[in-house]
Amino acid sequence: MSLDDAERQVLRAKFKEYGRTGERSVRDELIEAHLRLAEHLARRFSNRGVALDDLVQVASLGLVKAVERFDPDRGLEFSTFATPTIVGELKRPFRDKGWSVRVPRRVQELHVEINTLVGELTQRLGRSPTIAELAGMASTSEEEVLEAMEAAQAYRSASIDAPTGGGDDDTRGLAAQLGDEDVNLFEAENRLLIADLLTTLPKREQLMLRLRFFEGMTQSQIADRLGISQMHVSRLLAKSLGQLRDRVEHADG
Amino acid sequence: MTEDEIRLAVPASPEFVRLARLTAAGLANRVGFTYDEVEDLRIAVGEACSHLIGTGGRAGSVSLVFRLGANEVRIEAKASGAAGPSDGDTADPAMSAQILDAVVDEFHLARGAVFLRKRRADGVRAS
Numbered sequence: 001m002s003l004d005d006a007e008r009q010v011l012r013a014k015f016k017e018y019g020r021t022g023e024r025s026v027r028d029e030l031i032e033a034h035l036r037l038a039e040h041l042a043r044r045f046s047n048r049g050v051a052l053d054d055l056v057q058v059a060s061l062g063l064v065k066a067v068e069r070f071d072p073d074r075g076l077e078f079s080t081f082a083t084p085t086i087v088g089e090l091k092r093p094f095r096d097k098g099w100s101v102r103v104p105r106r107v108q109e110l111h112v113e114i115n116t117l118v119g120e121l122t123q124r125l126g127r128s129p130t131i132a133e134l135a136g137m138a139s140t141s142e143e144e145v146l147e148a149m150e151a152a153q154a155y156r157s158a159s160i161d162a163p164t165g166g167g168d169d170d171t172r173g174l175a176a177q178l179g180d181e182d183v184n185l186f187e188a189e190n191r192l193l194i195a196d197l198l199t200t201l202p203k204r205e206q207l208m209l210r211l212r213f214f215e216g217m218t219q220s221q222i223a224d225r226l227g228i229s230q231m232h233v234s235r236l237l238a239k240s241l242g243q244l245r246d247r248v249e250h251a252d253g
Numbered sequence: 254m255t256e257d258e259i260r261l262a263v264p265a266s267p268e269f270v271r272l273a274r275l276t277a278a279g280l281a282n283r284v285g286f287t288y289d290e291v292e293d294l295r296i297a298v299g300e301a302c303s304h305l306i307g308t309g310g311r312a313g314s315v316s317l318v319f320r321l322g323a324n325e326v327r328i329e330a331k332a333s334g335a336a337g338p339s340d341g342d343t344a345d346p347a348m349s350a351q352i353l354d355a356v357v358d359e360f361h362l363a364r365g366a367v368f369l370r371k372r373r374a375d376g377v378r379a380s
Binding site: 118127129132142143149150203204206225227228232 | 274282287290296299352
């Protein structure tokens, strides 16, 4: 980018210093000095359904890698060396997701917010809320609510073994975090009673319980199969189990 | 009143199922479905499309006709081109039937065609 010769010299010396010492503060200075390059490249990937902020972050990650690997003695300009690395990082989100739709962060956040609101409103109203009610609570349009609901599906394009990247120490794959199979709720003797009571539940609740306990699917497998969020599955299961419990107590009583 | 009719034709590929589901959600909202009912219809349309397309997609297209009643949505989905997915690549029809039974009021599942009908529950006004 538009660096003058004096600046170039300074940076060159810094790169040499970093190569020699591996000093973190020098590395950080070098990264900051080239952030505009990352931004510039990120902008070239905008308008593909990914928010610019997200792209700049990804590009900055590529920049960090480039700074760490750059060897000033090879005679290359840093920008020449860094560009392919940064572009490689920028292409990764599109490549990793395959055909799956990239969901802008705004929609992802709305998706989470709506999941929470659905729980609250369902409780308060004693029935499932309308889309208009959700849009009102979230101060957004009905179309955006519908889009956020559909975003549940794009969530699951993440590989089950891909690191989920929570905290620094959290490098386990998603599979490891899913936990073990729940304790089998139904012992053989109770199975008949349960199976009988099951048919008295609304059909949606029956399906959830069947998939979870008879087919032995995990919540995320059910979410996957039905194309809804795991939070919604969890909510439906809790509701179904609650209704079943009520009926069991009645049957015993 | 006259019924509104909306037609959508998409390539028989999994990446367009989202569009069909999103369309269904938008139309369900027009009829005043609740969140749960919209989710039900989305699940049903996704299931219908999987049934017609198979897990890996195939050549040809899927056409959907949505009909909006005063308090219900009816959907006819048809595979055109080849008649349904190849045998090895179809979603489990028994499971599909079980799922559809749970989320819509009426359905008909055939090779290459699916019919769905879902009514809005009483008690909530249309928005």
